[in-house]
Amino acid sequence: MPTPSMEDYIEIIYNLIDTKGYARVSDIAETLEVHPSSVTKMVQKLDKDEYLLYEKYRGFMLTEKGKKVGERLVFRHELLEDFLEIIGVEKENIYNDVEGIEHHLSWNSIDRLGDLVKYFKEDQQRLDDLKEIQLRKKK
Amino acid sequence: MPTPSMEDYIEIIYNLIDTKGYARVSDIAETLEVHPSSVTKMVQKLDKDEYLLYEKYRGFMLTEKGKKVGERLVFRHELLEDFLEIIGVEKENIYNDVEGIEHHLSWNSIDRLGDLVKYFKEDQQRLDDLKEIQLRKKK
C-alpha cells in the first residue's frame, strides 16, 4: 500500500504524463512545492516499489501497476472536487481540502459519494432545494 | 494551530472528560492504540501549547482554550459520522474514514456538509431517491 505522500506523487506523475507526455523532477517539485531532492528520493522509492521504472538522470515511466493506481487516484481526486463544488464549497478551499482527504477515504465512501454526485446531477431541482437551505441561515 | 495528531488527542481527552469526568494516560493510549509513552509526550506538548494544564504523575485538565477547541472537534467528528452514515457508508468504515479526514477539511466544507445533512434529514423522500440510485447499479 502506498503512503499518502506516495499517492500524491503517483497522481501528479500520472497527470503530467497524461497532459505533457512526460514528467521531470523539476515539474513535480514545482507542483508539489517541495525541493527537487525530495522528489528524487521519492522517485527512487516508487521505483523500488515498482510503481515506475527509474534510470538516474534519464527519467522514469510508470509501470502497469503505477498506471493502474494513478488512474484510480485521478478519478478519485476529480470525483471529490466535483462533490465539493456541487455542495457549494468555495473554490479557494476545494483543492486543499481534496488534497487533504483523498488519501483517507475508503473506496466504500468514494462509491457512496459517487452516487451522491449522480443524485444531484440528475435533477436540478435537488440542487435548488439544497441551495434554498443554504440561503436560509445567511439571513 | 494544532496538528492532526494533536487534534486527535484533544478530541479524545475532551470526550473522556465529558463521559468519565477525567482522562488518564492509559485510557488515551488504549483508545488511540498507541503506547503510553507517546501519550505522555503529546500531553507535554499540549501543555506547552496551553491546551491543557499538566502536572506529571498527577494528571491534567483542559484549559479554556482546550475546551473550546475540543468542543468544535467533537461537533465536527459527529457531523462527519452522521454524513457518512446518511449516504450509506458501511459502519465498519465510518470511524476510520472520519478519523482520517476530519483534520483536513476547511470549516467552509464542514458548513456545507452540515447543510447537506440537514437537507436529507428534512425530507425522507430525498433519502429514498438517493437509495434508489444506489440500488440501480447493484443489479
Next chain:
DNA sequence: AATAATTTTTATCTAATGCAAAATTGTTTC
C-alpha cells in the same frame, strides 16, 4: 514494607523534507 500498576524518561526508529555540495546533462560560443 513489599509489590503491583501507572507514568515518565531515554534512546532509537521511520517517513518525509530541506539544504549544500557533487555529478551529470544540455546549451552556447568559438
Next chain:
DNA sequence: GAAACAATTTTGCATTAGATAAAAATTATT
C-alpha cells in the same frame, strides 16, 4: 566539434513529527 557555462538531478547529512521499546521513577494497593 570541443571547451565553458548553465540547468537539472543526485548524494549526503540534518531535521521534524510521531511512534516504539525498555528501563527508571512515581504512585497505588495489599
